[in-house]
Amino acid sequence: DTGSAAAIPVNPNYDIAYVTPVSIGTPPQTLHLDFDTGSSDLWVFSSHLPASQIRGQTIYVPANSSTAKLLADHTWSITYGDGSASRGNVYVDNFTVGGLTVENQAVQCALQVSTSFTRESNIDGLVGLGFSTLNTVVPKSQLTFFDNAKPHMDEPVFTADLKWKSEGTYDFGFIDEKKYTGKITYVPVNTSPGYWTFTSSGYAVGSGNFSATSIVGIADTGTSLVYLPPSILTAYYRQVEGATSSRTYGGYVFPCNSKLPSFTFGIGEARITIPSSYISYAPVTAGSSTCFGGLQSSSSLGINIWGDVALKAAFVVFHGGNPPTIGWAKK
Numbered sequence: 001d002t003g004s005a006a007a008i009p010v011n012p013n014y015d016i017a018y019v020t021p022v023s024i025g026t027p028p029q030t031l032h033l034d035f036d037t038g039s040s041d042l043w044v045f046s047s048h049l050p051a052s053q054i055r056g057q058t059i060y061v062p063a064n065s066s067t068a069k070l071l072a073d074h075t076w077s078i079t080y081g082d083g084s085a086s087r088g089n090v091y092v093d094n095f096t097v098g099g100l101t102v103e104n105q106a107v108q109c110a111l112q113v114s115t116s117f118t119r120e121s122n123i124d125g126l127v128g129l130g131f132s133t134l135n136t137v138v139p140k141s142q143l144t145f146f147d148n149a150k151p152h153m154d155e156p157v158f159t160a161d162l163k164w165k166s167e168g169t170y171d172f173g174f175i176d177e178k179k180y181t182g183k184i185t186y187v188p189v190n191t192s193p194g195y196w197t198f199t200s201s202g203y204a205v206g207s208g209n210f211s212a213t214s215i216v217g218i219a220d221t222g223t224s225l226v227y228l229p230p231s232i233l234t235a236y237y238r239q240v241e242g243a244t245s246s247r248t249y250g251g252y253v254f255p256c257n258s259k260l261p262s263f264t265f266g267i268g269e270a271r272i273t274i275p276s277s278y279i280s281y282a283p284v285t286a287g288s289s290t291c292f293g294g295l296q297s298s299s300s301l302g303i304n305i306w307g308d309v310a311l312k313a314a315f316v317v318f319h320g321g322n323p324p325t326i327g328w329a330k331k
């Protein structure tokens with residue numbers, strides 16, 4: 001089996017997140033979900049939510065699906081790194097992404113979502129593509145869509161081709177050679193933390209010398225920005241006129257008309273360059289001439305994160321073999 005589906009920016013002005021259309025149940029209910037390699041719960045806005053917590057999202061109504069079955073006495077509760085959270089109960093149902101169907105996929109139905117999810121009207125839920133060890137369902141944890149689909153896939157892989165301010169693609173079960181240039185460089189993944197954790201070989205700021213240094217981090221499609229050690233941030237923002245680390249805005253900001261260098265990171269001997277346009281992320285508030293950087297410090301996180309700002313500069317292969325690996329290519 002294989003599948004291919006669009007990754008659509010939820011906001012036309014800044015790449016806050018990407019959603020992908022999926023079909024759930026019989027007859028199919030179409031929702032737009034945020035595919036998140038940084039978590040492992042598949043949860044949806046549902047008919048169990050209070051109306052006050054829904055603001056334009058499409059809900060999944062298990063009662064309207066002839067193939068939905070309640071997973072009795074199972075619940076879930078998740079909190080993300082940005083403080084957002086949700087919790088609820090669990091059904092199994094047919095789940096289809098871009099033509100690839102998994103029967104009896106655990107679909108976690110929200111009974112409660114935090115305000116940041118309510119405010120994001122274009123996200124109807126998440127599809128966790130991290131390792132199933134992170135799934136929060138109790139008393140029996142559930143498998144991700146990828147783990148359920150893997151045995152039926154032509155190849156045990158999915159790929160992310162995210163794009164700057166435009167529609168990209170998630171492919172399942174195959175690698176589309178048309179989506180990248182040159183070769184794919186694969187590096188090992190440490191699955192113990194439950195994320196797609198790998199080691200970058202170093203970085204360069206703009207046209208500067210490459211600094212060979214191991215950077216352990218996660219490839220996280222569910223996080224908008226890139227979070228790296230403070231020493232790298234200092235090296236980058238010292239090249240940006242008027243840049244400063246702002247307590248008010250919680251990170252590095254700079255005048256929107258400042259000239260920004262690109263940022264290159266290493267994958268083994270290979271190099272991926274993030275164009276400066278991706279790093280001038282967004283005005284701090286609508287219409288402001290102060291912009292928030294796409295590279296921020298990971299010092300408060302305890303983990304480095306290669307979020308969408310980095311991922312959209314590459315074609316990324318999440319290879320779920322034994323052992324799993326991650327591949328990066330230019331495009």
Ligand SMILES: C[C@H]1CC[C@H](NC(=O)Cn2ccnc2)CC1
Binds near residue numbers: 080126
């Ligand atoms: C400071 C950073 C803020 C952003 C954090 N990322 C997430 O919370 C990803 N996510 C998934 C669902 N909702 C959000 C990572 C830490």
